[in-house]
Amino acid sequence: MIVRWNPIYRCTFKDRLSHRYEKVLPGIDIFVCTANPLIEPPAMVINTVLSVMAYDYPSEKLSVYLSDDGGSELTFYAMLEAARFSKFWLPFCKKFKVEPRSPEAYFRTAVQPLGEPFKAKEWSTMKKLYEDMKKRIETTTKQGQLSEEIRQEHKGFSEWTFVASQYDHQTILQILIDGRDPKAVDIEGQTLPTLVYLAREKRPQYHHSFKPGAMNALIRVSSRISNGPIILNVDCDMYSNNSQSVRDALCFFMDEEKGREFGFVQFPQAMENLTKNDIYSNSFHVMKMVELPGFDGNGGSSYVGSGCFHRRETLRGKRYNKEHKADWKNWINKLEVRESASVLEGTCNVLASCTYEENTQWGKEMGLKYGCRLDDIITGLAIQCRGWRSIYFNPKRSGFLGVAPTTLLESLIQQKGWCEGGFQIFASSYCPLVNGHKNIPLKLQLSYCPYMLWAANCLPTLYYVTVPSIFLLRGISLFPEISNPWALPFISVIFIHRAYSLGEFVLCGGTLLGWWNDQRMWLFKRMTSYFFAFFNVILKLLGFSQLTFTITTKVADDDVSQRYEQEVMEFSTSSPMFTILATLAMLNAFCFAGGMKRVIVDVQTLVSEPFILQILLCGLLVLINIPVYQGLFIRKDNGRMPTSVTYLSIMCALLVCTIALY
Ligand SMILES: O=c1ccn([C@@H]2O[C@H](COP(=O)(O)OP(=O)(O)O[C@H]3O[C@H](CO)[C@@H](O)[C@H](O)[C@H]3O)[C@@H](O)[C@H]2O)c(=O)[nH]1
Numbered sequence: 001m002i003v004r005w006n007p008i009y010r011c012t013f014k015d016r017l018s019h020r021y022e023k024v025l026p027g028i029d030i031f032v033c034t035a036n037p038l039i040e041p042p043a044m045v046i047n048t049v050l051s052v053m054a055y056d057y058p059s060e061k062l063s064v065y066l067s068d069d070g071g072s073e074l075t076f077y078a079m080l081e082a083a084r085f086s087k088f089w090l091p092f093c094k095k096f097k098v099e100p101r102s103p104e105a106y107f108r109t110a111v112q113p114l115g116e117p118f119k120a121k122e123w124s125t126m127k128k129l130y131e132d133m134k135k136r137i138e139t140t141t142k143q144g145q146l147s148e149e150i151r152q153e154h155k156g157f158s159e160w161t162f163v164a165s166q167y168d169h170q171t172i173l174q175i176l177i178d179g180r181d182p183k184a185v186d187i188e189g190q191t192l193p194t195l196v197y198l199a200r201e202k203r204p205q206y207h208h209s210f211k212p213g214a215m216n217a218l219i220r221v222s223s224r225i226s227n228g229p230i231i232l233n234v235d236c237d238m239y240s241n242n243s244q245s246v247r248d249a250l251c252f253f254m255d256e257e258k259g260r261e262f263g264f265v266q267f268p269q270a271m272e273n274l275t276k277n278d279i280y281s282n283s284f285h286v287m288k289m290v291e292l293p294g295f296d297g298n299g300g301s302s303y304v305g306s307g308c309f310h311r312r313e314t315l316r317g318k319r320y321n322k323e324h325k326a327d328w329k330n331w332i333n334k335l336e337v338r339e340s341a342s343v344l345e346g347t348c349n350v351l352a353s354c355t356y357e358e359n360t361q362w363g364k365e366m367g368l369k370y371g372c373r374l375d376d377i378i379t380g381l382a383i384q385c386r387g388w389r390s391i392y393f394n395p396k397r398s399g400f401l402g403v404a405p406t407t408l409l410e411s412l413i414q415q416k417g418w419c420e421g422g423f424q425i426f427a428s429s430y431c432p433l434v435n436g437h438k439n440i441p442l443k444l445q446l447s448y449c450p451y452m453l454w455a456a457n458c459l460p461t462l463y464y465v466t467v468p469s470i471f472l473l474r475g476i477s478l479f480p481e482i483s484n485p486w487a488l489p490f491i492s493v494i495f496i497h498r499a500y501s502l503g504e505f506v507l508c509g510g511t512l513l514g515w516w517n518d519q520r521m522w523l524f525k526r527m528t529s530y531f532f533a534f535f536n537v538i539l540k541l542l543g544f545s546q547l548t549f550t551i552t553t554k555v556a557d558d559d560v561s562q563r564y565e566q567e568v569m570e571f572s573t574s575s576p577m578f579t580i581l582a583t584l585a586m587l588n589a590f591c592f593a594g595g596m597k598r599v600i601v602d603v604q605t606l607v608s609e610p611f612i613l614q615i616l617l618c619g620l621l622v623l624i625n626i627p628v629y630q631g632l633f634i635r636k637d638n639g640r641m642p643t644s645v646t647y648l649s650i651m652c653a654l655l656v657c658t659i660a661l662y
């Protein structure tokens, strides 16, 4: 609730920025992270890369780095294609004022401008050029390997002769476009942004620390190559949807009065592939429109991992200092460097090696922090604790658009990861109440806490979906009768609270059905994701297990996508999470039937019926579980619940009922 006290909504004046600072705009280094060519297809990755290369910003001041934790030559090949394609795409974007600047997203919806025949022809040529490139990339990705012919195209491919596996290889660093090279120009002769491919060294005996590990390697490597004072990082599925975002962010950093206080500017993580009623509740409407502005109002937005502009020095661990004034002009002079691309490739190699961070502060006081599934949250918190203010900026046209999971299981697993991370933070010295004490305002510490405590929420939820129903079946009354005056305050609070949530949801852009779906996911997450997360974290604290990082899949079969579009819940795989969901759904169905029997037998005493609240709760659970029953018994498509889960859950539910009754 504390995040609802004082939300801040910000806006920018980009014309003033360019009026005052166009000549001294700072360099921007953009990091894109990818980790697996199978679930993060190279064609998607390069669309993100192209979209950020095409920002409306002086190209010589942009440098784009791709970190490939998949160490895949398929991704490298796609990057080569992207480098070639950018020579056509960037001038095209400027000429046609293209928006968004991810070619895939643009051509999916844009219509050919027919007014001027010359332009129309240019447009369709471009579309063809893109589609041909996409086809080449998709073909090689499907085949899983490259032809000899392609391998001959670039010296970089020879690196893969030394690659044992994704987890065992040397650093591969290739400067695909060297922005300082006078020959690196597009078809209109304009400079191109620098483009770098990096697969940091991986060895089985060294922990690679997942995404923060990749980001830290990029921070070091980029400091040698372009050293832009502002760093933007995006996940490989988060393309830029707004060519003005860099300028938006600079409006904050370059503000004369307050700018020097700002450590980072976070844009919301908006999703591209949402359906109208958002069946898996991935839109985070309320989070975007109310909660994050509330963080901002309480002392600073949190850093959520993607779509965030950082000051390089804050990421490197610098404390905020009132006296310090950013010298943007000086940066330009510093760029007057030095080694050729091939020399740079050699000297930077060591910066991305496994051993570089040994006995250093990297991952602790420098760079992104290691050891937590929500590395971004603790990194953001640490920056705030070092005195920096952070900004949340949600422009009308979304700055970035990503891919939300399209199956129930993927959504639940993603939530489990976040929830584990949050609870892990709460149970560690990073806890905002400890770490933030005296460093950030109390209201900001308190704003963080509910998110960190998601995991513990599984306990009351599991209690309310089981115990009242079982007691109903057994004939033990738990709640007061509805005629009891004590029941009134409880019922009204619950009612008002839900009505408020509904109102807020709809005002933030959701639909009625979307809210109902959101309530269902609220329940499902608490019964499964949070439950697993809770025990995983406890096991980890006791030293029995290690937390892992499951990369969210960004592609789906046609069949699955179709069901997603139709908002039909996807079960299809057997997972312990589904067994729990199905068992509890069955249990409530049985108990509800038992409870109804009681009412039907004795209709007159309905008002004084001591079980009415239990019956209502149980009935509500049955109602919200309708998609589960459909998946268990009615549907015939491939997305239905696997038979093994159906049998198992019925058996378990019957068992519990039998125990309850006898
Ligand atoms: O070893 C790894 C694992 C992942 N990634 C990249 O990390 C990003 C996020 O991974 P994803 O599987 O998409 O995780 P999500 O749970 O969807 O990501 C959310 O949660 C993460 C952890 O809080 C944040 O870092 C992300 O920005 C945020 O979108 C992707 O670009 C991956 O390629 C790596 O670079 N190396």
Ligand SMILES: [Mn+2]
Residues within 6 Å of the ligand: 235, 237, 402, 403, 552
């Ligand atoms: Mn993601």
